[in-house]
Amino acid sequence: MRAVLWPFLYMALLFVLSSIPGTAAPEDGAVLHAFTWVPATLQNLLHLPAYGLLAWLWLRPLAGLPLGPKGIAGAAWVLTMAYALFDEWHQSWVPGRYPSATDIAVDGLGALAAVGIFLTRRRPSVRA
Incomplete structure (x- = not known):
């Protein structure tokens, strides 16, 4: 459970991060302002591991279901x-952010x- x-x-955590306004100014706080300095390309690339981790975290609770x-x-x-x-819908309501x-x-x-890594690791090994 x-x-x-x-x-x-x-x-x-992802919700909090995506709630950071895209136009945060220094007076909004150093942490919020620091996130606006991350280049858009890097922010986009960070979605790969961020959502890969979310999928990975779902695997364990789902493993208890009879799904194979x-x-x-x-x-x-x-x-x-x-x-x-x-989350993309949520961002449409955050100032300076967009879906x-x-x-x-x-x-x-x-x-x-x-999930590809999960499935690859679950395959029975083939021995010659």
Whole structure:
């Protein structure tokens, strides 16, 4: 039961990070202002590991369901993408931020990489 807590805590962290206004000024605080200095390209690339980790965190609580490895991987990907869509919608309400189809695509690639690693590690080894 505790395993399901981790993806929710991580989604809360992602929510807080995506709530940072895109136009934060120095008077808004050093932490908020520092995030606006990260180049957009790097911010986009950080979606790969961020959403890969979210998918990975979903794998453990889903492992208790009778879905099989592919079902578990698929469910983790779907849950991660559902959150990615929600987060992009949420960003449409944050000053200086906007939803991005590119971000959703990169989120999907990160999640796909994580579930791909999961499935690769689950395959029985073939011995010659």
